[in-house]
Amino acid sequence: MAWAEKMSSGRFRGGYRNPDGRKLYVTDGGRGYERKKDAKDVAQECEVQARRRAAVDEDRLLASVTWGEWWDAIGDAKTTDGDTDTARVVRNIVSAQLRPKWGNVPLNKIRHKLVKKWVEEEELKVRPRMSPEYVHRVFGLFKWSIKRAVDEEVLDASPCVGIKLPKRPDKPRAYISVSRAAKMGAFLREDYRDAVAFMLETGLRPGELCGLHADRIDFDTGWLEVVEVFVTRRRLIKPCPKDYDVRKVALSSKAMEIVRRRLGDRDPTAGCGQTHSDGTACHSPLVFLTIRGRVMSPKTLSDHITNASTKAKVTRQTAYAGRRGWFTRLAEGGLDPFAMAAQGGHSDVKQTTKYVQVTAAARARTLAALGEATPLTVIEGHRGAARGADPEVQPVKDSEIPDGEDVG
Ligand SMILES: [Zn+2]
Incomplete structure (x- = not known):
């Protein structure tokens, strides 16, 4: 709860406490505020901001962030840098596969068994128009996004570990002789x-x-x-x-x-x-x-x-x-x-x-x-x-990011 108090100059400063209990003051650069209410209002706003920042730092907000929101925060690394072919593939995969499936699901609700079902029985099951190659790409991108969440300590563990993917036929890639x-x-x-x-x-x-x-x-x-x-x-x-x-x-x-x-x-x-x-x-x-x-x-x-x-x-x-x-x-x-x-x-x-x-x-x-x-x-x-497998068109290795795009 913020408050205001009189300074020796006769003007006012606002006070509030950090989430860790420390007292802090806002003084408008030392000049103080003319009106008591203004000082209190500014302090109130600072207190709310401090609470929000702390929540982010402690991951309280982040673990329940949806996959869609998480992608919006990290996806740029995969779609704006490096080579444009890869970026296009990534955007298509996100809009056609990942967002419809996981967009509204909180990160901490993405469980191993759901991912397994997704790959083995649901949307990623190999069938006409869903080749093993494509399954690998979709899953690889998803896994990369989850690994980022683990790296950033938003998640404790990856639900993608130990998921078996279909075998990819080793098919020749066209080249221009x-x-x-x-x-x-x-x-x-x-x-x-x-x-x-x-x-x-x-x-x-x-x-x-x-x-x-x-x-x-x-x-x-x-x-x-x-x-x-x-x-x-x-x-x-x-x-x-x-x-x-x-x-x-x-x-x-x-x-x-x-x-x-x-x-x-x-x-x-x-x-x-x-x-x-x-x-x-x-x-x-x-x-x-x-x-x-x-x-x-x-x-x-x-x-x-x-x-x-x-x-x-x-x-x-x-x-x-x-x-x-x-x-x-x-x-x-x-x-x-x-x-x-x-x-x-x-x-x-x-x-x-x-x-x-x-x-x-x-x-x-x-x-x-x-x-x-x-x-x-x-x-x-x-x-x-x-x-x-051709490195240039595989956006999916989790060890790499397309500004690396080797993928490129
Ligand atoms: Zn130029």
């Missing part, structure tokens, strides 16, 4: 054709390609520095997340030729004209623009690639398939996985070795060890070359 790119090229406009070719030379993620600034390319040393990404939803240029090392990618002469062609006679010191999220002024143009001079968006780039792959009658492709094509080329060419991981921006070399394990050369070595001689032929685009 040089020959597929050539076939698709006939159905791609020149700006998008160059973008695809550049991905096969550099392995950039779609957002990185669309946000590539001319001054990140060093024609003398032949290295490209990956520093910015274009974030479609917010339509701005964002520096790579801080926990990402800025990485360098070796530029082939073909890659440099593409850059020169895309830049044409544009002013190399003119800024890109886009907002940079860190507020810095930009003094360099974007390398890839559409033929109309607009920013290339990862989503549109991906749509063009998918269309072209359909028309060219090759396996259906997306923008990330260009990146996978680069990994596959390097693996087939025998580059060691560590160099591939460093230049490709994989935080874990395990993601890279998947590309190496399934090369034609690896197969020939294995068969040779079995005593079977195989003529070593270069099989371009053989099935399964990019086998395995």
Whole structure:
């Protein structure tokens, strides 16, 4: 209960007690209040605020917070940073699966047996349109949100521990080989054709390609520095997340030729004209623009690639398939996985070795060890070359957050 008392100046100060019993005063910066009632009112307000803060600190409010409210508090980490494909997948999963199921359920009422039932018998049960792959994604994202609650000490334990998920078939991921790119090229406009070719030379993620600034390319040393990404939803240029090392990618002469062609006679010191999220002024143009001079968006780039792959009658492709094509080329060419991981921006070399394990050369070595001689032929685009779960489109590992998005 707040009160007011007279100061030696004849004016008033308000008093209240902290939840721990300590007396505190409000004096309007030492001047005091002219009216007694004002002093008391201000003190009253301070007391309420102090009580609310203490409740949050002690988790009394938080354990009963609903999953939906919890997601609103933490979900940004998964949906605004890093690469836009992942963010889109996350938003879809939240609105289609997680919010309808858990949105109004308090965190501390999400019990292990409810989660188990959800996975084994209810909405996440594997059936048409609910593939094991998708179940893993949905559950992985949910588990990440719960783990955050445990980490923040909002929950004591995770109800997701020990839940068995359906087995995922190890299906090959599509990638764009040089020959597929050539076939698709006939159905791609020149700006998008160059973008695809550049991905096969550099392995950039779609957002990185669309946000590539001319001054990140060093024609003398032949290295490209990956520093910015274009974030479609917010339509701005964002520096790579801080926990990402800025990485360098070796530029082939073909890659440099593409850059020169895309830049044409544009002013190399003119800024890109886009907002940079860190507020810095930009003094360099974007390398890839559409033929109309607009920013290339990862989503549109991906749509063009998918269309072209359909028309060219090759396996259906997306923008990330260009990146996978680069990994596959390097693996087939025998580059060691560590160099591939460093230049490709994989935080874990395990993601890279998947590309190496399934090369034609690896197969020939294995068969040779079995005593079977195989003529070593270069099989371009053989099935399964990019086998395995793809790190770039899995938003679900709880060890990582998409500003990490390696998921990216
Ligand atoms: Zn810029």
